[in-house]
Amino acid sequence: MRKATLFSLMLLVLPLSAAARTPVVVELYTAQGCASCGEANANLARLADQPGVLALTFSVDYWDYLGWADTFARPEFAERQKAYVTRLLLREPYTPQVVVDGQAQAVGSKADRVDKLVRDAARTPRNPPDFQFAGDRRVYVGSARPPKGGAEVWLIRYDPHEQDVAVKAGDNKGQIISHRNVVREVVRLGAWRGRPVAFRLPAASEEGLKSVVLVQAGRGGRVLGVGEPAV
Secondary structure, eight states: OHHHHHHHHHHHHSOOOGGGGOOEEEEEEEOTTOTTOHHHHHHHHHHHTSTTEEEEEEEOOTTGGGSOOOSSOOHHHHHHHHHHHHHTTOSSOOSSEEEETTTEEEETTOHHHHHHHHHHHHHSOOOOOOEEEETTTEEEEOOOOOOTTOEEEEEEEEEOSOEEEEOOSSTTTTOEEEESSEEEEEEEEEEEOSSOEEEEOOOOSSTTOEEEEEEEETTTOOEEEEEOOOO
16 A cells, blocks of 8 residues: 555656557667668667657677677667567567567568558557656566566666777678667566566766666566656
């Protein structure tokens, strides 16, 4: 009862987040050592400028053995992609792959196919929980109908700037690879079972990163809600 009361008070004093206008989450799994990823990177940059879309670039490390270690890759990003491989009944992870709202996927360079998935997701009815942020210290996730088995709450921090990397080895040697909305941190905050709950936000590892909180069905399931702190 005490937690629910505290959450209710927060709703009164904090501005509403964009939860009522939940964006479509587009995740691109890419690598600087992937010869076919440049077009997918450019496609994601285009989507990043569209209203109602949250476009995120996850760099993976499993092509590093080809001669170039991706400068943005982290093992936890590849682990996140592997959860989608299992959920979406794929044989193996690949690049460039786009996952839309955690429930549909396509080759990232196939812009027409990706655009259709984004349009379909935007038309899908949603009943997301509310999100309230106490500065950069805490997030409060409200109540809504949970999926079977509950859901997880994820903190994602990304660099909103365009970044160019000069690749000096491997299949893309001599090329400049452009990136947009590069994810730098993924942190599981905890479980959500449809009732109000609060989570403490860890300090960011870098300056200038934007934060977003996702409520997502477990093990690579559907994205149920998106919260972003007020700027």
